[in-house]
Amino acid sequence: MGGTRSNRRWLAPVTAIAVVAGGAVLVPVVADASPDLPDIxxxxxxxxxxxxxxxxxxxxxxxxxxxxxxxxxxxxxxxALDLITGDHTARIALAAPDKARAAVLDNMAERVFTTDGKTAWAYDSRSREATKLTLPAGRAHDKDPGKELGKAYDPTAVAKQFLDAVDPSTEVTVTGTESVAGRDAYVLRLTPRTDQTTVGSVTLAVDAKEWVPLQVKVLPRAGGDPAVELGFTEVSFEVPPASTFTFTPPKGTKVNEEKLPALTDKPGRGEKPHKSEKPVKPGVPDKLGKAGDRPTVVGEGWSSVVVLKGASADTASLQPLLANARTLQGSWGSGKVLTTRMVSALFTDDGRIIVGLVPPEVLESAAAKAPR
Incomplete structure (x- = not known):
């Protein structure tokens, strides 16, 4: 996975490294018998x-x-943590070029993220609170939080992060066919050609008629069940009506109103230009920094990592974990490293958080190159 055709750095919340990808622990998306399709x-x-x-x-x-x-x-x-762990079912709708809706169905509750291209809403029925975000005219569509949240639950958008970044570091094969959401699909497998990642492979079920991904699975290099699995159980390719993307808060809802500033050609005072970078792979947390701090990407392909400066992680909350974490030291400084079967995170003493689907030694190398 190398360069990318578009700026897809921050998927929320998944798919998060979206990113993007909130989901059921080890509950597979059921696939039907393999259909007979022409070779491809x-x-x-x-x-x-x-x-x-x-x-x-x-x-x-x-x-x-x-x-x-x-x-x-x-x-x-x-x-934030709930959306990248556990079991989730969501109803999603998308309409080109700028409309998206995701309704995450929890037990006896619902969270709605929707945008019609002009206004974005985030609603939580548990807290009975909603945030209304007015989008300025001409603002780039990929900056719309409502649309990004909708894409976090869209298998086609999550899969596109991987497909847009396919390069010689990835082996690409067709491994068979399957039926997903009642539709015939080819199975495409992306396998890293490096051991500098915790990802073993990514498999995509691609619709045999519309050619869009219907399902995504990320398997760990260490083996075992998928670390991320996201797929349709029902799907229609008819354009949803415009009313799908409007939102009226229920009576008694507390509404907080915000407005995104208009985009300018030049960065504001104290703000550095931000160049397009590789997408963050599903599973990397994407908004751990303070408001105004933007993550950067260090490295190439599957061994690339996300770096956050001045991260506002809750130090008190992390202390029980960091107290037992391994200490790393090098020319880059020192810090604590946390590892799981997929994600590694280095918390440096100078306030950086370096996260990736990589082994800890890759984080150390990135720490020496990352901005301080």
Whole structure:
């Protein structure tokens, strides 16, 4: 996975390293018997996927994430953590070019993220609170938080992060066929050609008619069940009506109103220009920094990592974990490292957090190159 055609650095919340990908722990998306489809080469399938275009879709998505993250005292029950762990079902809808909706269905509760291109809403029925975000005219669509949250539950968007970044560091093969959400699909496997990653492979179920991914699975290099699994159980490629993307808060809801500033051609005072970078792979936390701090990417391909400066992690909450974490030292300084079967995170003493789907030694190398 090397360069990318578009700026997809921050998927929330998944798919998060979206990113992006909140989901059920070890609850597989059920696939039907393998359909009989014409043979196709990996290159042909990649070409078809990259050229695919649908004006809209809607459906039900089941997702599962088991990154091996330990329980973090003080963060249990937090919305951000909940969205990248556990079992989730979501109803999603997309309409080109700027409309998206994701309704995450929890037990006796619902969280809604939606945008019509002009206004974005985030609503939590448990707290009976909603945030209304007015989007300035002309703002780039990929900056719309509502649309990004919708894409976090869209298998086609999550899969595209991997497909957009395929390069010689990735072996690409067609491994068979399967039926997903009642539709015939080819199975495309992406396998890293390096051991400098915790990812063993990524498999995509690609619709044999519309050529869009219907399901994504990320398997650990260490083996075992998928770490991330996201797929449709129902899907339609009809364009949803415009009313799908409007939102009226229920009576009694507390509404907080915000407005995004208009984009300017030049960065504001004290703000550095931010160049387009490689996408953050599903599973890397994407918004741990303070407001205004933006993550950067260090490294190439599957061994690339995300670096956050001045991160505002809750130090008190992390202390029980960091107290027992291994200490690393080098020319870059010192810090504590936490590792799971998929994610490694280095908390440096100078206030950086370096996270990736990589072994700890890759984080040390990145710490020497990352901005301080």
């Amino acid at each position: 080469t990996a290159q042909q399938l990649l070409t078809n996927v990259q050229g695919a275009k649908v004006d809209g879709l809607s459906g039900v998505v089941r997702s599962s994430t088991d990154l091996g993250l330990p329980a973090i005292p003080g963060l249990v029950g937090s919305q």
